[in-house]
Amino acid sequence: MGPRQPVPGVRLSELAARTGAELVAAEANAGGIVIDRVATLDDADCGAIAFLSNPKYRSRLASTRASAVIVSAADAAATALPKLVTPAPYATYARIAAMFNPTPSPVPGVHATAVIARSARVASSALIGPQATIGERVTIGERTQVHAGCVVGDDCEIGDDCVLHPRVVVYPRSVVGARAIMHSGVVIGADGFGMAEHEGHWLKVPQLGRVVIGDDVEIGANTTVDRGALGDTVIEDDVKLDNLIQIGHNCRIGAHTAIAGCVGIAGSTRIGRNCKIGGAAMINGHIEIADGTVISAASGIAESITEPGVYTGAFPSLPHRDWKHMVSVMRQLRALVQRVRALERSRGGEG
């Protein structure tokens, strides 16, 4: 994330070959066009490749000044520009964007201001930033970056090639797999919310489990994942969590599931594999969500979902006056049902 380094241009034919996309162009020599960056359809100009994935933006194909575009077969006819045609324009774009914006390799080493416990084992290829604190018996894997102000508690294991952005906290005994990315403010392994009522006050229930995170997990800024009460909270491989998400104790999030920002998941819930959970959805504790379930943004899920599908529970807003009327009518619903029943009876009486 330093200043972007200029990277050498790549011919369009080469981009097609590397991504498996089909190069389609009116001009025979389009394969020789040199691309050296990605851009949006609106911002692109000579040398840039843009993409169309969201059909909402299709009209921008007509006006883009990109040298080439990445499109699906369905959109290919909508532009005369040289193009890479692929069933997955967004994924193809992602790969080309990564090609032109390689992540700079960190310079290994431990900053002089970092505090590393004597018993910690930090790979010599790892980077430990300023003011970071690494606890006793911690292991930090090869090429892993622990940036400024991070705190990794005693007995944690952090795998290879992870990036902990500044000010991540990992509580003791947490386990993190390879290639994790954790953004600033993430808190892994804080105590779950466990209290028992006892003679009018709350008794803290010791939170004895861990957080165990698989490989290829990304966790957004200020997201929190609580440690298990007994047993572990588990985030499986390739799970993607956005910002400001709360994962309660003893949850299990299945592999390849993606969860958008501001979602809350109460304790002991199991989310299946390959689920997609929209922003601000709120999911009850002690339930199970089937593999492949899609939950719409801002929906509340109170009970287990056993059949995959799309589930929704969020009302679209209305102009305030209309909304008030609707709410007021809703409150008369029971009466309305009774009135309809009365009408039916009265009709029955007439019949």
Added chain:
Amino acid sequence: MGPRQPVPGVRLSELAARTGAELVAAEANAGGIVIDRVATLDDADCGAIAFLSNPKYRSRLASTRASAVIVSAADAAATALPKLVTPAPYATYARIAAMFNPTPSPVPGVHATAVIARSARVASSALIGPQATIGERVTIGERTQVHAGCVVGDDCEIGDDCVLHPRVVVYPRSVVGARAIMHSGVVIGADGFGMAEHEGHWLKVPQLGRVVIGDDVEIGANTTVDRGALGDTVIEDDVKLDNLIQIGHNCRIGAHTAIAGCVGIAGSTRIGRNCKIGGAAMINGHIEIADGTVISAASGIAESITEPGVYTGAFPSLPHRDWKHMVSVMRQLRALVQRVRALERSRGGEG
């Protein structure tokens, strides 16, 4: 939270005596069974005691390999295992779990990298971790732990036996009672959201009050409690706040109230004592919630609640198609009411 130390086993009869539970067992010598840890019904084996509190998991009683279980009288018949019978299995479990997992005493002292203002008074039994910053005129109580990267602003008072996990921020002039637990990322005393419109732009309203926190309060990761605008924001004794909660300026949260994750409470609202507020509930500003009120998860509370009881406002989600139909019908509700009225009139005309 270091590595768990092995603790000596305790006889079941002794556990019963210490917790006031009744020991019930088929075998006369069951009181002599030695227990040395707690576990879930599923994970327990020889030497472990498990508990049943949520009836959802009752079937697991049959298969557990625990040496003993903690159950209510209602569930006692469901297992032949030696058991501690008690009206409050979860609280009894909590106490036994704490017995087998004593919190290790911190090693007192100030880390060499901590920055302590000269006028601060830090108890000699307190622990100040690496990179922590303690402001002018702060007092830190006996045995209190201020872990790595915490920042305690000028003129704060932190009581005895508190634990501030890594990277907590306490703004100036905040007051925290005894035995507080604050998890990582907590922010106490940031400015409330106070602005006045003035000639087309916003004028900042100085936030002059404090945050005052009682004894035995636990605050979850990344939760924020704003300072008062004028007067104080008050969190009374034994309040328990989960993660990612926002408490607005000048709120007062009554003693023994527990609030689950992702809840927002707007400014100047008073929550009573012994309330329970479910996750992601959203509570308006300038209202009052009666003592003992229970608010269901994801419910919106717009107006004061004067009668304790359970209040709910969250729709359960439906398969997306069903939901769309329901929303579309709801939008026809006003028309429906008019149609029913027309039918009633027409019937009246016939009558």
Added chain:
Amino acid sequence: MGPRQPVPGVRLSELAARTGAELVAAEANAGGIVIDRVATLDDADCGAIAFLSNPKYRSRLASTRASAVIVSAADAAATALPKLVTPAPYATYARIAAMFNPTPSPVPGVHATAVIARSARVASSALIGPQATIGERVTIGERTQVHAGCVVGDDCEIGDDCVLHPRVVVYPRSVVGARAIMHSGVVIGADGFGMAEHEGHWLKVPQLGRVVIGDDVEIGANTTVDRGALGDTVIEDDVKLDNLIQIGHNCRIGAHTAIAGCVGIAGSTRIGRNCKIGGAAMINGHIEIADGTVISAASGIAESITEPGVYTGAFPSLPHRDWKHMVSVMRQLRALVQRVRALERSRGGEG
């Protein structure tokens, strides 16, 4: 935010003159009353000026012991106290409160424990607190305060007179205008939530844009603003963000817009100028909200709003039993519509 310094008293006539309010009093010499602080109506006593802005608290005018009050013309008759009458009591209060509580000037300088990259340019009038980290090629403006534990990444530009409270993280290449206030735990410029599905797993989409923040922006504790995917996320001048808000990548928030706590805004959405968004509102991605729109607390906005106005979508909660009945009736709505249709047909048949 150190201890409040006593400030000299100011005559009421002088306060009127400085704020443009009208001094109204029964006593001819009321202009000579000396005021030296602000207070709430309830807490005020001799020497204090209080204000009434929220009509909910009008009854408190009768009992206040303030030396003077700030009121609107509509409320002026409700008190016999000396008063400043103004169309904008809250703004007038804000200015007087600021007068009596001037922000102490920071003592410039770089704390010995801060880590400043050699190529960073920090104004000599700026304050850099303990354990702060300033990256390569960063510029920090005049009189700007970067408090304890903040991390400012490479190539950031932070304007003049900003205050970054403890533990703010600003990712590389972010741009922040003058007079920004960022509260603790704010994360600016973390990667947006961009992944493309590719052969059953997620491919990270490089997040190449920046966050660009205008002048006079305040951002609340633990709020996150993601960097753009391509192009920038933009927060325009005088935007006010409360705590625990999530702003997705490539959003643009128009000037003078205020957003209350716990709001989530998904990616690529444009919020107009002078909007007011209530707490916990959830706003979809890729939509546009017209200038001057007001969104009620806890409302979900799924589609673009082209006409300014007040929009609402949050149900008020009910006692649990009533709510359950209402939800159950709602589920019968489609059937009800059909029953009404049947009644209409049957009436038609009679006609």
